[in-house]
Amino acid sequence: MKKEFKFSYHHLASVEELNEDQKKALDGAEKATQKxxxxxxxxxxGASLLLNDDTLVLGSNQENKAYPTGLCAERVALFSYGAQQKDQGIKILAIACAGELINPDEFFTPCGGCRQAMAEYTEIQGKPFEIIMKNGDGSILVFEGVHQLLPFIFGSK
Structure with missing residues (x-):
């Protein structure tokens, strides 16, 4: 039997189309790229979690000579949240990037490991959080939750 999966997202032209919470989260992610x-x-x-109490938890990618022991920005932010502030709940996860490898003609999206970590924290809090990504051309992708990015989450039925 053939089945089909469909998902939706918003593709916004610029930051000006975001609401105040989304702007705050994305600003945090952009600042985190500097770290x-x-x-x-x-x-x-850079990644930024905007929590339900309006606290920001930042993370940035951390590379290591002993590849692949580094860690992506999204997981740094999520694991920091999990270790320190898990009771607040996540409203928004925002992700931004900077550097030579940014291609303005392509979408910037998280790796599979980060998507699975997002799925874990969605499950822990019992409801999805919004995911925002800023592309190299300045446009923004907004997803209602990780299920739009990872349809067959590891361990799903």
Missing amino acids: AYAPYSHFKV
Whole structure:
């Protein structure tokens, strides 16, 4: 039997189309790119979690000579949240990037490992959080939750 999966997202032309919470989260992600340690790839990524109490938890990618022991920005932010502030709940996860590898003609999206980590934290809090990504051309992708990015989550039925 053939089945089909469909998903939706918003593709916004610029930051001006975001609401105040979304702007706050994305601003945090852009600031977090400045803390990235990316001497090998020169691809800096910042992530920001906007929690239900309006606290921001930031993360940036951290590379290591002993590849692949580095960690993506999204997981740095999520794991920091999990270790310190898990009771607040996540409203928005925003992701931004900077560096030579940014292609303005392509969407910028998280890796599969980060998507699975997002799925775990969605499951922990019992409801989805919005995911925002800023592309190299300045446009923004907005997803209602990780299920639009990872339809067959590991461990799903």
